[in-house]
Amino acid sequence: MAAEQPITPFDWQRLLIGEDPFGFYFEIIFRSFVMYVILLILLRTLSKRALTQLSILEFGIVIALGSAAGDPTFYKDIPLFQGILVLVTVISVQMLYTWLVNKNQTFENAMEGLPVELVDNGCILKGSLDKARISQSEFFELLRIKGIQQLGQLRKAYMEQNGQLSLFLLDEPQPGLAIVPPWELEEPETFKSGAQLKELQTLACRGCGAVSSVAQGMIPGCHCGEKAFHHINMDPLGIGQKVQDQESGQ
Numbered sequence: 001m002a003a004e005q006p007i008t009p010f011d012w013q014r015l016l017i018g019e020d021p022f023g024f025y026f027e028i029i030f031r032s033f034v035m036y037v038i039l040l041i042l043l044r045t046l047s048k049r050a051l052t053q054l055s056i057l058e059f060g061i062v063i064a065l066g067s068a069a070g071d072p073t074f075y076k077d078i079p080l081f082q083g084i085l086v087l088v089t090v091i092s093v094q095m096l097y098t099w100l101v102n103k104n105q106t107f108e109n110a111m112e113g114l115p116v117e118l119v120d121n122g123c124i125l126k127g128s129l130d131k132a133r134i135s136q137s138e139f140f141e142l143l144r145i146k147g148i149q150q151l152g153q154l155r156k157a158y159m160e161q162n163g164q165l166s167l168f169l170l171d172e173p174q175p176g177l178a179i180v181p182p183w184e185l186e187e188p189e190t191f192k193s194g195a196q197l198k199e200l201q202t203l204a205c206r207g208c209g210a211v212s213s214v215a216q217g218m219i220p221g222c223h224c225g226e227k228a229f230h231h232i233n234m235d236p237l238g239i240g241q242k243v244q245d246q247e248s249g250q
């Protein structure tokens, strides 16, 4: 930058409008439009969970408007009018977005995503955690926060579009994969596939929670690809009644 001239305080032309050619304001609208559309698309690729507290729209608005609203307050080169133009453009894109989402189901699904079914009758559905972009330990953490002790309590679990978990419990819970105490604190006893069992055991897959009775002999792998198993448990914290291993399998 060339040496700058000293500024004249309260130069109304510079403060309110700036000294740029009129076409520059169209450029600002174009820039804001492009930036905000890119921002919305990028936000869609973020983990849903990271956005649990704010909806994607609110988050986008906060980022896009934050700088536009803030910069003209202290950058002398940025007149208020240019900042306002950014604000108006972002809000307009936002209104257009909301209108499109309400108008067009395909657009809504593409932008907001679909709810993901994570659990069906005590089993984590294959690939569902990847689809919902959360790890198994994050998922178990969310379940514990909702008071779930073991997967056999669950009829269905969905990751909703807003990143919240919705749970539907079985009227009569089955013994399943225990998630308390958290495995990070207390690693449960593990059986590996290929190991020999001396007696019949009912085990839950460490990966998906599928319950299967294994007779004497070698433990097979789970259909989900997991090779480690834990004891099933009805009441891992010992709050309620003890339940014997069931022989019925899944």
Ligand SMILES: [Zn+2]
Residues within 6 Å of the ligand: 205, 206, 207, 208, 209, 210, 222, 223, 224, 225, 226
């Ligand atoms: Zn499995």
